[in-house]
Amino acid sequence: MNDEHYMKLALQEARKAFDLDEVPVGAVVVMKDQVIGRGHNQVELLNDVTAHAEILALTSAFQHLGSKYLPEATLYVTLEPCVMCAGALYWSKIGRIVYGASDPKNGYGHTCAQSPFHPKTQVEHGLLQDECAQPMKDFFKAKRS
C-alpha cells in the first residue's frame, strides 16, 4: 500500500474526532504494510490535553509490538504535530513521519529552533494537505458561527 492509502486512514480517524466534536486530527502508525496503531484526538472525551491523535496512535503501537521504540514504523498524521507530539515522536525513534496540513499556530515548527526529532527520523509533509486541512476549517468555522 502507498502513502496516500495510509493518509486516507488517518483522515478517517480525523473524521471520527470531528463527529465527536473534538478538534479533528487523526493518525495511524504503519509497519511492514500493517496498521499497528491508530488514534484520533480525544482531549474532550478524556478530559486530558495529552490525548492527541499521535500520542494515542503511538501508545497503541507500543502496546501492539510490546516495544517502546518504532524505528521501522511510519506515522501518518493529518496535521503537523505540536511540540508535545514532536517530543513523543523523538523518544519513540520512529523511522518516518508523514504529515498532511501545516499548523502555523501550534505546529512544532513554530517553537522549535532545530528539528525536535531523532536524527534518523525522516519527515515529509504536504501529502493530501487540502483534504487534511478541510476538517479543521469546517470545525473552527462551525465553532465561530
Add this chain to the structure above:
Amino acid sequence: MNDEHYMKLALQEARKAFDLDEVPVGAVVVMKDQVIGRGHNQVELLNDVTAHAEILALTSAFQHLGSKYLPEATLYVTLEPCVMCAGALYWSKIGRIVYGASDPKNGYGHTCAQSPFHPKTQVEHGLLQDECAQPMKDFFKAKRS
C-alpha cells in the same frame, strides 16, 4: 506547606522510579495546598516512552479535578522537563512549574528557541537541585559500571 516540602514529595516519586530501575524522575501537582496528582517515570514498566513522571502526574490531576486545565496548580518535578512534557504543560495551562535539576541533554531549553509554555505560566528552577540531580547521577553511574 512550602515549595521545598512539595519538591521532597517529587523526590520520593523519583526514588520509587529508581527502585524500579526506571530513569529516576518524579513529579507532583499541587493545588490549594493539596497534592492532586503524582507520578514517577514508568517508561520501562509500561513499554511507553510517553510515560514520563510529568505526563502521569498531569493526567492524574486532570482525572482528579475532572478538568483538562490547571491554571491554579503548580507542578514540582525533579528534572527539567523534556520537549514532550513541556508541550503537555503548555496545553494544560498550568499556573506554575518548579523544577529542580537542569537537563542540558534532554531538557526543553536545548531544543526550544522560545518558551514553550503558556504565557501565563511561571517557571522557576534550581530548588533542591543537588538532591534532585543525585538519583540521576547514581542511576547512570550504576548503568555504566
